[in-house]
Amino acid sequence: MLKDHADLIASELSEGTGASVALSIVASGMRSGLDIWFHDLEKRQGPIVELRPHGLRAHRVQLRFGNFSRQILKQISEAPAEDIQLARSLVTSIRVEANVEIPGQSLECWTVDDGRFTIAATLKHETTADGGDAIVATCREVIVPLMAAMAELIGYDEIVPEDTSGELEGALSLALVRKRERNPRNRLLCLRVHGYKCYCCGLKPQLKYGPAGKVLEVHHLQPVSQLHEERRYDPKADLVPLCPNCHRAVHTRRPTPYSIEELIIMMDTNVH
Ligand SMILES: [Zn+2]
Ligand SMILES: [Zn+2]
Numbered sequence: 001m002l003k004d005h006a007d008l009i010a011s012e013l014s015e016g017t018g019a020s021v022a023l024s025i026v027a028s029g030m031r032s033g034l035d036i037w038f039h040d041l042e043k044r045q046g047p048i049v050e051l052r053p054h055g056l057r058a059h060r061v062q063l064r065f066g067n068f069s070r071q072i073l074k075q076i077s078e079a080p081a082e083d084i085q086l087a088r089s090l091v092t093s094i095r096v097e098a099n100v101e102i103p104g105q106s107l108e109c110w111t112v113d114d115g116r117f118t119i120a121a122t123l124k125h126e127t128t129a130d131g132g133d134a135i136v137a138t139c140r141e142v143i144v145p146l147m148a149a150m151a152e153l154i155g156y157d158e159i160v161p162e163d164t165s166g167e168l169e170g171a172l173s174l175a176l177v178r179k180r181e182r183n184p185r186n187r188l189l190c191l192r193v194h195g196y197k198c199y200c201c202g203l204k205p206q207l208k209y210g211p212a213g214k215v216l217e218v219h220h221l222q223p224v225s226q227l228h229e230e231r232r233y234d235p236k237a238d239l240v241p242l243c244p245n246c247h248r249a250v251h252t253r254r255p256t257p258y259s260i261e262e263l264i265i266m267m268d269t270n271v272h
Pocket of ligand 2: 251
């Protein structure tokens with residue numbers, strides 16, 4: 001039964017993390033769990049997430065590093081501040097009921113100091129923890145953001161901006177805006193924070209197009225205050241999901257895109 005859900009879990013993990021993810025079903029007695037790691041690494045060379053049944057209706061999730069993770073840990077120690085901020089935001093986007101814990105550290109301000117680093121969570125379900133649906137729900141709520149946080153720190157799928165040097169969008173360089181808008185982990189965080197609908201017109205593409213509806217894009221807001229003073233970038237507040245039409249529309253004005261408020265006013269005055 002779990003096997004039937006494994007493909008769905010793998011595709012959601014790859015979409016959310018921007019990396020290829022490997023998954024194995026682990027049987028313990030009559031019950032089964034999952035091990036998840038990044039496909040391009042041997043299982044023991046990087047972060048591993050273990051999902052195990054915990055009592056009848058809960059899952060215990062633990063992220064830890066394999067014994068041969070030295071290279072990856074070194075890479076993580078060199079992660080830029082913006083990537084660390086996104087990784088922390090992804091972890092705090094997990095529902096409080098999941099009881100996420102990072103031993104000895106706070107959820108808002110953790111760092112991966114060495115191979116002993118671990119994150120644990122426990123998620124209860126209404127139904128038995130052995131059902132495929134419960135396992136998919138735990139993956140979606142807990143494991144996708146945890147793995148996305150690790151992918152961000154490792155630097156998977158770094159977007160190499162095209163040469164837009166010198167071009168500005170508002171007060172920021174076009175390359176920086178594009179990089180932030182195209183990062184799959186930013187998209188994941190943005191959808192988790194704002195929900196799966198267009199922030200401007202309210203379209204829920206998955207209701208309209210079903211499985212073909214994964215089309216929401218990330219838009220980088222540039223509040224007026226940000227144009228004049230140095231304000232700290234915050235992925236939770238400065239990125240919003242837009243449908244492809246609204247996203248095209250805000251960017252028809254250059255260099256500073258229309259604000260969401262301006263677009264909403266234009267939409268309202270053009271309804272016939
Ligand atoms: Zn829209
Ligand atoms: Zn945009």
